[in-house]
Amino acid sequence: MSKVAIIGVGQSSFVRGYAGSIRELAFEAYAEAMSDAGLTNDQIGATVVCSAPEYDKQRSPAGVIVEHLGLNPQPTFYTESLCCSSTTGLKLAYALVQSGLHESVMVLGFQKMSEITSAESQERMGRGADIQWESPFGTMMPAYYAMFAQGYLDQYGASEEDLALIRVKAATYGQLNERAVYRKPVELAQCLSADPVASPLKVFDCCANADGSSCIIVASEEKAKQWGVAQPVWIRGLGSASAPVNLALRESFSSFAAATEAGRQAYAMAGIGPKDIDVAEVHDCFTIAEMLAYEDLGFAPRGGGPELIRAKETYKEGSIPVNVDGGLLSKGHPIGATGGSQLRTIVLQLRGQAGDIQVKAPEFGLVHNMGGVGIYGNVVILGR
Amino acid sequence: MSASKKPEADRRFAKFGTVSFTATTKVNDFIGYLEEGQVCGTKCLTCGTVFFPPRAQCYKCRDKARIEWFQVQGSGKLATYSELKYAPTGFGEDLPYAIAVLNMGGYKLFGRIGDVPLDQVRVGMELTPVANELPGGQINYVFNRC
Numbered sequence: 001m002s003k004v005a006i007i008g009v010g011q012s013s014f015v016r017g018y019a020g021s022i023r024e025l026a027f028e029a030y031a032e033a034m035s036d037a038g039l040t041n042d043q044i045g046a047t048v049v050c051s052a053p054e055y056d057k058q059r060s061p062a063g064v065i066v067e068h069l070g071l072n073p074q075p076t077f078y079t080e081s082l083c084c085s086s087t088t089g090l091k092l093a094y095a096l097v098q099s100g101l102h103e104s105v106m107v108l109g110f111q112k113m114s115e116i117t118s119a120e121s122q123e124r125m126g127r128g129a130d131i132q133w134e135s136p137f138g139t140m141m142p143a144y145y146a147m148f149a150q151g152y153l154d155q156y157g158a159s160e161e162d163l164a165l166i167r168v169k170a171a172t173y174g175q176l177n178e179r180a181v182y183r184k185p186v187e188l189a190q191c192l193s194a195d196p197v198a199s200p201l202k203v204f205d206c207c208a209n210a211d212g213s214s215c216i217i218v219a220s221e222e223k224a225k226q227w228g229v230a231q232p233v234w235i236r237g238l239g240s241a242s243a244p245v246n247l248a249l250r251e252s253f254s255s256f257a258a259a260t261e262a263g264r265q266a267y268a269m270a271g272i273g274p275k276d277i278d279v280a281e282v283h284d285c286f287t288i289a290e291m292l293a294y295e296d297l298g299f300a301p302r303g304g305g306p307e308l309i310r311a312k313e314t315y316k317e318g319s320i321p322v323n324v325d326g327g328l329l330s331k332g333h334p335i336g337a338t339g340g341s342q343l344r345t346i347v348l349q350l351r352g353q354a355g356d357i358q359v360k361a362p363e364f365g366l367v368h369n370m371g372g373v374g375i376y377g378n379v380v381i382l383g384r
Numbered sequence: 385m386s387a388s389k390k391p392e393a394d395r396r397f398a399k400f401g402t403v404s405f406t407a408t409t410k411v412n413d414f415i416g417y418l419e420e421g422q423v424c425g426t427k428c429l430t431c432g433t434v435f436f437p438p439r440a441q442c443y444k445c446r447d448k449a450r451i452e453w454f455q456v457q458g459s460g461k462l463a464t465y466s467e468l469k470y471a472p473t474g475f476g477e478d479l480p481y482a483i484a485v486l487n488m489g490g491y492k493l494f495g496r497i498g499d500v501p502l503d504q505v506r507v508g509m510e511l512t513p514v515a516n517e518l519p520g521g522q523i524n525y526v527f528n529r530c
Contacts, residue, residue, distance in 0.1 A: 132437070136400045139483055140471070149466075154508075
């Protein structure tokens with residue numbers, strides 16, 4: 001089977017309150033990715049637009065976005081899988097290219113969360129769970145993840161301090177990321193004494209809402225060569241899985257089955273294992289989510305996540321650097337744009353263009369992107 | 385003419401919880417049972433699958449399914465929980481409260497902690513699901529001490 005390359009990446013700054021409309025926000029990532037790839041619009045065969053639509057007044061946002069980007073009359077597809085919409089978009093783009101239907105596809109993720117209040121946002125995000133049987137009890141995303149945090153701490157005797165160490169790491173690198181929302185240092189004591197949000201999670205265990213966009217351009221091996229792409233990054237493994245929405249139907253509160261299964265598929269497709277990964281971006285919407293990812297992806301054995309972070313093995317100099325761009329905890333989490341931002345970070349790492357956060361000569365990088373409370377799991381393995 | 389009159393819709397599920405986001409479902413009888421003080425699930429008699437939350441349809445048996453209600457009885461072990469310090473829109477009056485999952489053995493319930501002081505809630509404690517009336521004619525179920 002021929003290969004599919006990522007040939008261009010772009011991302012807007014992630015901000016609180018973007019001073020522009022959604023089409024203008026999308027343009028920022030588009031413009032950077034197109035310059036990065038050195039393409040013109042006629043070389044884009046189709047677009048996949050990714051977001052969670054409930055934040056926008058615009059119905060069917062793909063239409064106005066491709067109009068604004070001058071990408072008519074090419075077809076456009078809209079994908080939504082909550083917080084992992086743009087890695088779902090990548091899988092669709094891969095399939096469109098691998099099938100021969102299109103030679104190149106643009107995956108454009110965006111979200112402008114600031115048009116509604118934080119409480120409204122919590123209510124909408126809460127409705128990304130089971131509205132019939134869970135939402136009437138008054139649920140919200142931090143509380144759902146907090147239930148996994150409580151389950152995890154109880155199961156393995158880990159501490160709230162172990163979770164806080166993940167935020168301290170995130171802030172270490174968030175300070176270096178000019179496109180992150182949160183760029184201040186965060187001390188351990190500060191994390192532990194912060195106001196509770198939903199026990200045992202406190203303010204610094206949670207990422208911030210943000211406005212942002214991301215853009216990933218994929219192309220067939222043939223086109224990547226024909227267009228003279230200097231450093232194509234190859235899509236080596238793709239895994240995706242789903243789990244029951246209602247927590248009453250989950251087996252475990254100390255792991256995400258959809259992430260474990262997606263990881264298994266991606267490793268099998270790439271023909272490698274966790275030890276072969278040189279740098280990873282994982283979905284740290286909450287500190288506990290990164291802890292679960294260490295174990296779901298096999299970077300640590302079950303219950304071994306705390307030891308990994310205590311030993312700083314997931315720092316840039318460690319055995320498996322994770323979220324050295326600051327992660328969602330620093331960058332902010334503009335739902336539909338998040339997966340594309342993670343992919344961009346890994347592409348820059350594999351090209352050796354990651355600047356201050358560059359890890360040494362990585363061969364394989366991994367992206368772990370989750371939708372909802374472990375409802376959808378996508379794992380992508382990229383290689384040079 | 386009564387024969388052409390549109391039948392009145394059964395919207396009982398709008399009563400479920402502080403704020404319900406669903407009005408009509410094929411398991412509206414869940415609300416009827418709750419109002420009689422019973423927390424109920426369903427079981428497919430054809431294949432034996434137990435459903436909580438209850439379902440009126442069985443993906444294993446499809447047109448061969450025979451669905452029957454059963455009452456949730458006894459106690460379960462608290463699998464996990466979280467105490468909320470902030471609430472989504474519409475739930476602010478309920479604070480502070482805790483959401484939780486109770487493991488009944490063969491099935492689990494997602495719900496709220498009832499009469500346990502929130503600083504005494506612990507994973508593994510034995511609790512019993514009970515029907516619970518709310519202001520404004522709403523109703524849910526909570527997990528109480530045995």
